[in-house]
Structures are given as C-alpha cells and as structure tokens.
Amino acid sequence: MKKRAVQIRKFMLIDSAYKSRILRGDKVTTIRYGDYEAKPGSEVYLVITPSDTAVAKVRITKVEKKKVRELTNEDARLDGFQDVKELLRELSKIYGELHGDDEVTIIGFEVVKRFEDGIPLKWLKGLNYREPEEIARLYLENQEKLNLNRETDFILRRIYNEGLGRAVRTFGPKRVQQALLKAYHQLYAEGLI
Secondary structure: OOOOOEEOOOEEEEEHHHHHHHHHOOOOEEEEEOOEEOOOOOEEEEEEEOOOEEEEEEEEEEEEEEEHHHOOHHHHHHOOOOOHHHHHHHHHHHHOOOOOOOEEEEEEEEEEEEEEEEEEHHHHHHOOOOOHHHHHHHHHHHHHHOOOOHHHHHHHHHHHHHOHHHHHHHHOHHHHHHHHHHHHHHHHHOOOO
16 A cells, blocks of 8 residues: 655745755755655745744745655755765665665755744644734734734734844743734634635
8 A cells, every 4th residue: 555645735844954054045955755745836834843933935846756766966966965975874864774766755945935033833823824924914904903902913013013033022922922813813703814
C-alpha cells in the first residue's frame, strides 16, 4: 500500500538552522524525504522549528520528485550546500540513512514577505492564516461597524502603525493575541473577512 503524499497548503516547517540562509536567499529549495505535494504559485508561511514561528511568506516555485542517486551539485547549491556530498550528509542526519532508490521531493520557493519579529504559528491558525497587520488594517477600515474596547483599539492601531513586534513589546504577547482574536471574530461576524 502506497503512502499518501504529504500536502503543503498553509505552512512549511523548516529547522531554525536554515533561517538565515533562507532570508539571505542562499537557500531557495528544501529537499524532503518521501512524497510531498504543493501547488506551484501558492503562498505558504515558512515556519521555523522548534519555536513554531513564521518568519516569512514564500511562493512555491517548483515541486520535483527525484531518487537520491539523481541529486546533483546544483540541487545541493540551491538547497544551501556546497555539493551533493554535504547535502546527503545533512539529509542523513535528519532522515537516517538514505539509499539511491529512496525518493525525495525538491520544493523550490521564493520569499515574498519577511516577518522581522516572527508570527507565532498558533496565532496564524487562530486568525485563519490572516496576518496580524491585515487584521489591524481591516479593523481600522471598518471600526465604525465594530464594537471593540479602547485597549483593543489602541493595540490594533499600534500593530498597524508600528508593527507586530512593537505591539508585543509594549503590551505583551497575550494581550496582543487577545486583541487580534477579538478583532478577527468581529470582522468575521460582520462578513468583512
């Protein structure tokens, strides 16, 4: 019985060791052991583990299946490694010993938006994968239709004007998350999102 392909729809997990390479543009693919599916052209959040924090939104540029023995130095370079030997050493650390007939999936991507302070994955899930700045913008555009308290209003204005990181540093993560959820639910109830 063949295993079903892993679907990449909303986010893609990446080890924190690769964060700076990706944000610099030195790593534009991720090579996964097994069968993965993603739709080229779709945008997903790049989530760093183990912190489960989105650091960027990326556009999937390609999805290619290969056998391990078919990997090239070019594949390694695009994945941020010097050559295929270095790539295979790293893949073996992650997945265990790989053999020539094992299948891997190469997922190409390009960064379309960076999140300097990161966005916790659980926040994105709670906001149905809407970004905090988008929630704040929609709130400000529709505030006359919504009934939110002064503190929530103030937090959302801070997010919109100065960014999520500044709001979290000022009000703390729990209060910011609560403000975003209140706004999201009211926007949803009014059919604005």
